[in-house]
Amino acid sequence: TGGGKCNLTNRLSYEDFISKFDKNGRFMQDALRAFFNSDLQDFFSSIGVKTHAPDGFRVFPISHQSISIVNALKDELDRLQITTLLSTKVLDIMVEDSRVIGIKTDNGDFSSKKIILATGGLGYPRLGAQGEGYEMAQKLSHHILPPHPAMLPLELKEDFSTCRADTIPNVKISIGLKKYKKLHANGDLIFTKEGIRGPVVLDFAREITPLLAQYEQVPIIVNFIKDLNQEKLYNLFKANSTKEIIEVLETLLPRNLCIVLCKIMDIDPYFLYSKLVGHKKEVLLSTIVATPLNVIGHGGFEKAMITRGGVSLKEIDSKTMQSRLVEGLYFAGEVVDIDGPCGGYNLQWAFSSGFLAGS
Numbered sequence: 001t002g003g004g005k006c007n008l009t010n011r012l013s014y015e016d017f018i019s020k021f022d023k024n025g026r027f028m029q030d031a032l033r034a035f036f037n038s039d040l041q042d043f044f045s046s047i048g049v050k051t052h053a054p055d056g057f058r059v060f061p062i063s064h065q066s067i068s069i070v071n072a073l074k075d076e077l078d079r080l081q082i083t084t085l086l087s088t089k090v091l092d093i094m095v096e097d098s099r100v101i102g103i104k105t106d107n108g109d110f111s112s113k114k115i116i117l118a119t120g121g122l123g124y125p126r127l128g129a130q131g132e133g134y135e136m137a138q139k140l141s142h143h144i145l146p147p148h149p150a151m152l153p154l155e156l157k158e159d160f161s162t163c164r165a166d167t168i169p170n171v172k173i174s175i176g177l178k179k180y181k182k183l184h185a186n187g188d189l190i191f192t193k194e195g196i197r198g199p200v201v202l203d204f205a206r207e208i209t210p211l212l213a214q215y216e217q218v219p220i221i222v223n224f225i226k227d228l229n230q231e232k233l234y235n236l237f238k239a240n241s242t243k244e245i246i247e248v249l250e251t252l253l254p255r256n257l258c259i260v261l262c263k264i265m266d267i268d269p270y271f272l273y274s275k276l277v278g279h280k281k282e283v284l285l286s287t288i289v290a291t292p293l294n295v296i297g298h299g300g301f302e303k304a305m306i307t308r309g310g311v312s313l314k315e316i317d318s319k320t321m322q323s324r325l326v327e328g329l330y331f332a333g334e335v336v337d338i339d340g341p342c343g344g345y346n347l348q349w350a351f352s353s354g355f356l357a358g359s
Contacts, residue, residue, distance in 0.1 A: 001305075001347060002058070006066035008044070008051065009037040009059045009348040020345055024338050027318045028349065035355035037348060044069070047076045058344055093117075093136050093329065100328030114328045116321075116357050118350075121307025121334040122147050129301075133335040134310065140326050143312040145337045148213065149304030150206035153197035155297035157217060158264060163191040166254040170226040173204050175211070176219030176292060183207050189222075191257075195295070203341040206308045208295050217294045225252050230285045237285075241274040248273065249288070261291065306346055310337040321357035330357040 001007055010017070014032060018025035041051045041059060049072045050062045061068045077084060085107065092104040093115055102111040119133030134144045167190050174184040185207075187200030211218045240248045246269035249258035262269040265287050267280060276284065301307070315324050316331055323329040333350040340346050 001066065002060060002344075004066055005060050005064040006069050007058045007060055007344045007347070008069070009040050009351075010057050010344040011037060011053055011059065012057075017345070017348070021338065021340050024313065027313045027316075028338065028352070030319045031321065031349070031352040031356040034359065035352045039355075040348065040351050044072065047072045090132065090136075093140065095140060095326055095329075098326055100326060112328075114330065116330045116332055116354070117311075117335055118332040118354060118357075119335050121304075121310065121339075122301040123149065123151075123304040123307050123334075125301055137311045137331075137335070140323070140329065142315050142323065142325060145309040145312060146210070146213075147307050147309040148206070148209040149298060149301045150209060150308040150339055151202045151305035151342065152205050152209075152299055152303040153192055154195050154201055154205055154208060154295045155299075156195035157294040157296045158260075160191045160195070160257070160260055161193050163254065163256045163260060164193065166191055166257055167198065168224050168253070168257070171198075171200050172223040172226070173200055174221045175207065176221050177211070180207070180211070189224075194297075199342050202305070205298065206306075206339060209298055209308065212295065212298065217296045220293050220295055222291045222293055223289065224257070224291060225288070228252070228289055230289050233285050233288055237273045237281075242272060244270050245273055245276075245284070246270060252288075261288065264291075306339045307334055308339050310335050313337055321353055332357045 012020075014036060017032065017037075018028055021028060037059065044051055044061070049068055051059050052062050053059045085105075088105050088107040090103050090105050093100060094102045094104060094109070100113060100115050102109055103115060117133050117137065120129055122129050122131050131147065134147065138144050167188055169188050170186065171189040172184060172186050173189075175181060185200050185204035187203060188198045189196055189200050190198035208218050208220070236251075237248055245262065245267065246255070246258055249261070249269070253261075259269055265283050267276070267284055273281070273284075311331055313336060316322070316336060317324055321330045321332060323331070332354040334346065336353070338349055340349060
């Protein structure tokens with residue numbers, strides 16, 4: 001996580017942190033009150049990992065290496081004399097009279113009155129994620145909201161491969177479908193060989209991937225230039241009407257991007273604005289301010305950092321993380337239907353829900 005630097009959490013206030021999870025934020029309240037960002041930093045400090053927030057927001061171990069977190073947790077398990085079984089596949093959760101009695105594994109059965117299901121989502125399959133947690137919960141009558149890959153790059157119908165060296169700051173993306181037009185995200189955008197990535201794309205992908213399961217392509221509207229409207233753009237071109245279109249656009253966006261946008265609009269970038277016919281001027285002004293593009297794919301769970309969907313929150317007691325259907329069954333982390341944006345949100349939820357379930 002965090003490009004190998006391990007972005008553990010962030011420094012947002014309790015209220016602002018919850019607001020980033022939309023309607024699911026309310027469910028998180030008890031877990032976050034029990035164990036929030038300062039508690040997490042204190043815990044890691046107590047086991048030998050100092051943390052800091054170099055940008056004033058995201059919190060990392062001072063080493064900026066994920067392995068320092070892994071090693072510290074392993075050392076703490078050893079200090080507490082916790083038995084850890086590796087290469088042991090859990091096959092089933094054993095239940096009698098709606099109560100947990102243990103687990104079946106390929107290394108024998110284990111009796112227990114309490115189990116925490118913390119199997120994560122389907123992202124990063126090379127680390128072992130296979131969705132067993134969903135299957136086990138479903139066997140026990142829990143409802144699973146369909147998992148979709150989230151926090152991943154998106155593939156575009158349009159070709160922006162010549163723009164790969166460009167990062168566009170403060171971009172706004174929204175969905176071009178009437179039913180979903182209120183959904184939007186803001187942040188930096190980066191072009192790739194196949195499409196787009198960057199913080200704004202990673203955060204917004206969670207809204208796009210479920211729609212791609214329904215539609216062949218999903219129209220999006222991209223505002224590349226913050227606070228620019230058609231009137232301001234019109235005045236800019238009017239003041240520079242004797243210049244080539246590319247010269248004017250270059251004052252706003254990287255040259256390669258300007259050329260691609262002109263190609264999409266079927267406008268010669270070396271033409272003078274004053275020479276454009278009326279409807280072409282309208283196309284130019286409207287497209288630059290709000291560029292319509294089409295998402296046609298994504299890299300699937302192989303490229304996904306997190307998973308949207310999971311065990312329904314309606315069937316979990318938010319005060320304890322215990323199942324409302326099976327006594328002794330608890331949940332933690334991404335296996336439940338909670339996912340947040342980039343910036344340490346998902347790891348904080350994993351630690352907070354794990355703390356509450358463990359308590």
